[in-house]
Amino acid sequence: MLPASPADAPARIHWTEGGETRSARWRSESGMPAPKKVVIADDKTPADVAYRLACEGTALLWRGDFQNARQLLSALARRTDHKGGKGKKAKAARVPASPAEAFHLHRQAQSQRARTLAMLLIPFDADYRIPLRRAPDVQLACNEAYGRGEEPFVASLRELLGLIGAHEWRKNGVEIAALGERIHPHYGVFSPIRGEYVALVTNAPLPPGAKVAFDVGTGTGVLAAVLAKRGLQHIVGTDMDARALSCARDNLQRLGLERQVELMQADLFPERRADLIVCNPPWLPGRPSSSIEHAIYDPDSRMLRAFLAGVAAHLAPGGEAWLILSDLAEHLGLRPRAELMAWIAEGGLAVQEKIDVRPTHPKASDSDDPLHAARSAELTSLWRLTIS
Known part of the structure; x- marks a missing residue:
């Protein structure tokens, strides 16, 4: 086996403490690069100073009381939301010229x-x-998310x-009315808290005589x-994400459906046909x-x-494809309906029902949500598609 290249090595974070240069492994599930500038912070660090440093891109490695760190994070969030220090009000936001611009400004603000x-x-x-x-x-929660620990590391609070929070979701689960049971999402796997799409699959008429189904992107x-x-x-459930497949396997075993549902790591379809x-x-x-x-943005x-x-x-032969899709992208000006209809036709498909x-x-x-106009008009649809 070839040794790992430097590009494959885990990222590291570096700082100076007590006159010595130190480093540790850097972890970030969001893919955030290791901060280049790091200072030590503790219970005496003022929130306004911490906020200024954070805005400048300087990270604060906490050495104080953990609960005080949580309080400081809340203080940073308040300042971020009000764009300034204590007591300062947020500047009046510019009115976006279009729903698409409102969406991009919202995403930009979220990212910052x-x-x-x-x-x-x-x-x-x-x-x-x-x-x-x-x-x-947090040992159990970290084991669930990261797997077995290997070395000390630094991550964001x-x-x-x-x-x-993900550990609590996994422990408590989400009640699914159609199942009369709970589904337990794992860390990094989207939780089925929007029940309308589950209800659509529960109530749509099945193709006559259907026996075999694929659940593409099973989560x-x-x-x-x-469907079971x-x-x-x-049923064959496919997904590219190993975490999702592990999550689905645990849920199906808990529900006693593991013999009825086969799970497969695949990009979209198994090499077979389904009703x-x-x-x-x-x-x-x-x-x-x-x-x-990745469960929201494509x-x-x-x-x-x-x-x-x-x-x-x-x-x-005689089978159906069910596409479950919100039209929020249309209301935001990100994807016109005509484009979706063209893709359906190009795939040799016809719409039987929506x-x-x-x-x-x-x-x-x-009404305070920046995307309220689009969200208030949103519909979630199940498109019943057949071969044209």
């Missing part, structure tokens, strides 16, 4: 906020213990809090489980900024276009 808040760093021992006063036990395995509960004899092929691709064309965002609509271009070749449902998530009715 994430970069600033990621500048507060926490040290970890090799066994995932945090060597700080009043630090919580914000990422750690997300990891802890947590929730749609594969729904609906009586499909054999029903279901796909719930990312709904928005755009570049994801973290692993979890650069240049790659997965959507590839599914529509290839699904006909994998449908059995079943619509309005979203029920909180942002759909939040």
Whole structure:
């Protein structure tokens, strides 16, 4: 076996402490590069100073009380949201010229906020213990997300809090009415909290005599489980993400459906045909900024276009493809309906029916959301497609 090249080696973070130059492995699930400038911070570091440094791109490696670090992160978030120090009000936002511009400005603001808040760093021992006063036990949550520990490392406190939140989601699960059971999402796997798309798959009429189905991009395995509960004899769930396949496997075993559902690491389709092929691709064309965002953003609509271009070749005679898709991209001016219809036609497909449902998530009715105009008009649809 060839030795690992420097490009394959884990990234490292460097800083000076006590007059000595030190370094540690850098971890970032979002792909954020290791900060080039790092200073030591503790309980005496003023929030305004920490905010200024974070905005300048200087990371703060925390050496104080862990709970005080959480309070400092909250203070940084308040300053980020108000674009200034304590007591300063946010500047009046420029009115976007179009929904697409509103979307891009919103994404830009989200990205800048994430970069600033990621500048507060926490040290970890090799066994995932945090060597700080009043630090919580995060060993199980870290093992779930990262696997077995290898060496000490540094990560952002914000990422750690997300990891802890994901551990709670995994432990408690999400109630799925169609199953009468809970689905337990793993770290980095999108949680099925938007129940409208699950309801669409639960209620749409199955193709006559359907026995075999594919769930393309299975994620947590929730749609594969729904299809199994609906009586499909054999379902193949595919995904490229090893975390998603592990998550789906755990959920299907918990539901007692592991014999009915086969899981496979594949880019879209298995090398066979099915009576029903279901796909719930990312709904928005755009570049994801973290692993979890791959379930939301699809650069240049790659997965959507590839599914529509290839699904006909994998449908059995009389079979159907079910495309579950929100029209939010249309309301944001990111993908016109005519483009989607052209891709459907180019794939040799015809629309038999489009079943619509309005979203029920909180942002759909939040008038303070920057994208409220688009979200309030959004529909989630199940497109029943057949070979034309």
